[in-house]
Amino acid sequence: MGSDAQSIRLGTSSLDLLPASVRRPGYDRTRLTPGMLHLGVGAFHRCHQAEYTDDALESAFGPWGIVGVNLRAPDLGSTLGPQGGLYCRELRDGSQTDRRLIGAMVDTISVPGPDQASHHATLKRALDKASSAAIGVVTLTVTEKGYCHIPATGELDLDHPDIRHDIANPQSPVSVPGFVLRMLARRLQSGTPLPALISCDNVPDNGSTLRNSVLGLAAKIDPVLHDRVAREAHFANTMVDRIVPATRPEDIAAFASQTGVEDLGLVVGEPFRMWVLEDRFDGPLPAWDRAGALFVRDVAPYEILKMRVVNGIQSNLCQLGVLSGLEFMSDVMAKDGFAQFAEQTIAREVVPNLPPVAGIDVPAYIAETIVRLRNPALKHRTQQISTDGSQKIKQRLLEPLRAGLRAGTPCDGLLLGIAGWMQYASGRDSAGRKIEVNDPFAERTQAIGTASGGDAGTLVDGMLEIDGIFGFDLRADAAIRARLAADVARLQKQPALFVIRDFLASDRG
Ligand code: CS2
Numbered sequence: 001m002g003s004d005a006q007s008i009r010l011g012t013s014s015l016d017l018l019p020a021s022v023r024r025p026g027y028d029r030t031r032l033t034p035g036m037l038h039l040g041v042g043a044f045h046r047c048h049q050a051e052y053t054d055d056a057l058e059s060a061f062g063p064w065g066i067v068g069v070n071l072r073a074p075d076l077g078s079t080l081g082p083q084g085g086l087y088c089r090e091l092r093d094g095s096q097t098d099r100r101l102i103g104a105m106v107d108t109i110s111v112p113g114p115d116q117a118s119h120h121a122t123l124k125r126a127l128d129k130a131s132s133a134a135i136g137v138v139t140l141t142v143t144e145k146g147y148c149h150i151p152a153t154g155e156l157d158l159d160h161p162d163i164r165h166d167i168a169n170p171q172s173p174v175s176v177p178g179f180v181l182r183m184l185a186r187r188l189q190s191g192t193p194l195p196a197l198i199s200c201d202n203v204p205d206n207g208s209t210l211r212n213s214v215l216g217l218a219a220k221i222d223p224v225l226h227d228r229v230a231r232e233a234h235f236a237n238t239m240v241d242r243i244v245p246a247t248r249p250e251d252i253a254a255f256a257s258q259t260g261v262e263d264l265g266l267v268v269g270e271p272f273r274m275w276v277l278e279d280r281f282d283g284p285l286p287a288w289d290r291a292g293a294l295f296v297r298d299v300a301p302y303e304i305l306k307m308r309v310v311n312g313i314q315s316n317l318c319q320l321g322v323l324s325g326l327e328f329m330s331d332v333m334a335k336d337g338f339a340q341f342a343e344q345t346i347a348r349e350v351v352p353n354l355p356p357v358a359g360i361d362v363p364a365y366i367a368e369t370i371v372r373l374r375n376p377a378l379k380h381r382t383q384q385i386s387t388d389g390s391q392k393i394k395q396r397l398l399e400p401l402r403a404g405l406r407a408g409t410p411c412d413g414l415l416l417g418i419a420g421w422m423q424y425a426s427g428r429d430s431a432g433r434k435i436e437v438n439d440p441f442a443e444r445t446q447a448i449g450t451a452s453g454g455d456a457g458t459l460v461d462g463m464l465e466i467d468g469i470f471g472f473d474l475r476a477d478a479a480i481r482a483r484l485a486a487d488v489a490r491l492q493k494q495p496a497l498f499v500i501r502d503f504l505a506s507d508r509g
Contacts, residue, residue: 007257007261009082010083015086015101018259018261019259022259023100028061033065033106033134035065035134036053036139036286037130038050038067038068041068041108043245044141045200046102046267047268050102051089052286052288052291054100056288060287064286065104065107067129071174071179077108083264085107086101087266088263088265088266090266090269091271092269093270093271094377109126110122120172123172123173131183131186135195137195138183138196138197139199140180140200141200144388146201148163148177149213152394152467152470154204156216156217158220162174162175167217177216180214181225181229188225193283196234197236199237205303206237206238207237207238214235236277236281238276238299239276239299239306240274241272243269243372245268248379251266274294275292275293276295276302277293277296277299278297278298279295302357304354305360305365308354308399311396312397313345313370315389315393315396315421316396316416317332317341318389320491320496320497320499322382323495324496329373330374330376334374337501338500341509342370344504345417349409352404352407386437386438388438389421398470405477412483416500418484419487419490422460422463426448426463427442427449428449430492430493441468441469445463456489459485460481461481487499
């Protein structure tokens with residue numbers, strides 16, 4: 001398995017082999033017991049909440065070891081499992097690298113698909129763990145689509161195949177809302193206190209969205225359970241921020257050749273991090289506040305700022321980047337025109353309609369965001385950010401557009417980003433080359449692209465009719481439809497890079 005024949009696999013017995021430059025946990029890991037369960041152990045969790053937890057353990061040690069559970073890929077059985085949950089996180093800023101061993105993950109469970117022989121036994125183990133009194137906190141990063149909601153409305157999608165499965169089989173759920181509901185049901189039945197439920201996904205009102213999905217499912221399964229969950233379970237909203245691209249084989253190979261240790265759980269991120277949590281917890285938590293997490297009464301202004309500025313720029317540019325043949329976000333930001341387009345769109349079209357955010361200097365926040373997105377050491381693929389765009393564009397681009405339309409502020413830059421998503425989602429670039437679209441709506445959006453026969457107006461009309469993404473308002477606005485069609489027509493004629501440059505040179509820029 002070794003990417004370097006000389007390297008030894010990271011694990012509890014190989015710790016001494018790591019060079020001294022890799023920071024070790026500043027607490028006694030042998031005393032750490034599980035107290036939290038995390039659903040969805042991907043790169044982001046390992047580089048964000050798990051690092052905050054390590055900081056918290058260093059400043060106030062407690063029973064806060066993390067049990068990582070994956071109901072979907074990636075399979076932790078070949079990565080973190082054999083490493084005893086240990087992995088390193090590497091922060092990169094230009095040529096600077098900072099490596100740290102994270103110790104908070106003490107156990108991992110990957111539930112294989114329902115067609116696998118070990119599915120039931122592993123699911124039972126995960127549910128037993130999640131329902132045990134030792135677990136006081138459950139955190140989640142399951143991506144936008146893990147909530148099984150309709151992006152445009154936030155309501156549970158009752159037609160979702162996993163939800164249909166869980167309505168019929170509530171005791172052996174395959175969806176995230178189904179897993180959470182089953183855990184709550186078991187705890188309520190056995191009189192075990194309910195854990196704090198903390199969603200850490202980039203979903204609008206993430207805690208409330210999870211609550212809606214869990215309650216929507218409960219209503220279909222057991223009205224009494226529904227009422228108890230509605231009364232007794234606490235779902236906290238949070239805002240999370242750190243850019244953590246998917247780890248590449250090259251990252252693992254470079255780590256192995258520089259340290260002599262192979263780490264298949266390695267994560268690479270930026271130095272910046274932020275975490276804002278709704279302050280509504282009855283029970284104890286890890287001392288995340290001592291690690292810099294902010295506890296506030298209302299997370300919404302922070303969430304709106306982050307989703308419209310950081311994620312907003314990413315989602316405005318990533319599809320235009322793919323359409324320009326640019327692989328990484330830092331390549332996009334380094335090309336003449338893109339960064340100016342992004343900054344200008346945010347300053348003119350987004351900032352005027354942001355709510356005030358206590359303690360944040362918005363112009364400085366935007367300037368810092370641009371620097372973060374330019375970081376050339378972060379290999380954040382434009383295709384990765386474009387993945388599941390149907391689940392992202394409401395909060396990142398459509399809500400700022402709607403706010404602008406209400407306020408009468410300009411919205412040309414936002415419209416160009418939305419047109420970029422439409423052209424991308426159709427599956428073809430300006431040269432007619434096929435683009436790989438990775439999205440739950442991909443089949444439908446590509447069919448719309450094919451049926452449009454290259455007519456931009458037909459393409460836009462077809463996309464706007466997907467009400468699960470766009471709702472009903474935008475398709476009724478003839479001026480918006482026409483402006484989007486003009487932008488899509490431009491993107492069909494030439495690479496997005498040139499469209500951006502023309503935009504900046506025109507009276508729209
Ligand atoms: C990205 C986010 O892939 C994506 O959707 O936009 O993961 C983004 O990098 C983070 O939200 C930054 O905090």
